[in-house]
Amino acid sequence: MKKAKVAVLISGAGTNMAALLYAAKAADCRYELVLVASNDPEAPGLEIARAEGVATWARSHKGMNRDAFDALVDEQLRAAGAEYVALAGYMRILSDDFVARWEGRMLNIHPSLLPLYKGLNTHAQAIENGDEFGGCSVHVVTPELDDGPVLAQTPVAIVPGDTADSLAARVRFAEHQLYPRALAAFVARERSPDYLRARVREIAMAMPEADEVTSHGMPCFGIIKGKKFAYFTEDHHGDGKIALLVKISGADEQAGLIEMDSERYYRPAYFGDGWIGIRLDLGDTDWDAIGEWIRKSWLAIAPKKLAGLMAVADDF
Structure with missing residues (x-):
């Protein structure tokens, strides 16, 4: 079975990246990680990737305009042979040109049940609005923030006394389950x-x-x-x-x-x-x-x- 080649972009701890990486260790997983890249050379997730034998690349975006930095990232992705890109806590708004280059081949995981609560502070908004559920969504990346087609979701119940932090911790468990499955299904359809x-x-x-x-x-x-x-x-x-x-x-x-x-x-x-x-x-x-x-x-x-x-x- 030929595995799809995936690059992951992170900005911090890289817990979702790690979930993708460990799922990829299974012999029947439909993808492999070929690069973990970051806009922060100190991102802790990079060390996890290195320890697991995955190639890494990092450079600070500071002092570079968005288009120039994204062009540099794109160059690294293509040099690594990436066929798909998975955003995993990548805290940069991407340029339209970069999104266009990876149209239909870039996914993101967002901590809400889209189309609810695009952007930041998703858990606090769900609690404040009296929702029964928070959750997470995997979607295709488009130029509009958190607006691409939703591929999969996991609802997470909001319990009495929940705070944004306590809800976020449970949603993170759901993210780690959902993202590898959704990515594997997405890359498999390209060969279906x-x-x-x-x-x-x-x-x-x-x-x-x-x-x-x-x-x-x-x-x-x-x-x-x-x-x-x-x-x-x-x-x-x-x-x-x-x-x-x-x-x-x-x-x-x-x-x-x-x-x-x-x-x-x-x-x-x-x-x-x-x-x-x-x-x-x-x-x-x-x-x-x-x-x-x-x-x-x-x-x-x-x-x-x-x-x-x-x-x-x-x-x-």
């Missing part, structure tokens, strides 16, 4: 045939006059009563790959793509030089690029009149 098939289907069926049939035992997308422009393949002829097959210009383009990235691109069996296989099960699929591949493949087989109408619509 059902998830990948649904993403391909959504993009392909958005093309004009597209339909779906089964061909060669695979979901196949074409223009109604016309040629095919995309296939979704799962272990086709026992090759062990989950991939998208699309039309290309011919042997030269096929060879060039395979030479550029032989792990991602391959010559699909029985399809010839006019097709390329694009792996979707590597955990780092660029869905904007996949959309463009499907669009170009559709254009390659679309009748001129239909392709012309699409070009007009794009210009408009």
Whole structure:
């Protein structure tokens, strides 16, 4: 089982980072930590990571503007081979550019039942408002603070006499249980045939006059009563790959793509030089690029009149 590579950003004690790290020690965990990074070189969590053999990086953000510091962090994440980022008590507001670079691949854990109580002082607010439950949420990071899609939550009962500190201590136990499970489920879906098939289907069926049939035992997308422009393949002829097959210009383009990235691109069996296989099960699929591949493949087989109408619509 290939594990997803995760970098964790911390600013302090790193207890949630430690929970992610120890969960990753299980043989069947779907991720591994490749870097723990911090904006505070004195963050205690860094020492935990080092002791456990995880690479670390730290630099103070003081004296640097936000964009410059975030660009430096991004450089370290990519150098470590990270495919995903988990924020674990990272007390910095991220730049929009940084969030965009990791769109759909960065998670955060927040100590409330979102959308309640975004920002700070979540436990005090829950107690003051007479809530029955506090809790924690794991969500996808977006430019708006604590506003991304919620993936998982754990409610924690507020008991008589609770203070913000006592509630926070129990919520922290819940966080340590929730975050590893939510992260593992999130990275696993990027390699799940059902998830990948649904993403391909959504993009392909958005093309004009597209339909779906089964061909060669695979979901196949074409223009109604016309040629095919995309296939979704799962272990086709026992090759062990989950991939998208699309039309290309011919042997030269096929060879060039395979030479550029032989792990991602391959010559699909029985399809010839006019097709390329694009792996979707590597955990780092660029869905904007996949959309463009499907669009170009559709254009390659679309009748001129239909392709012309699409070009007009794009210009408009």
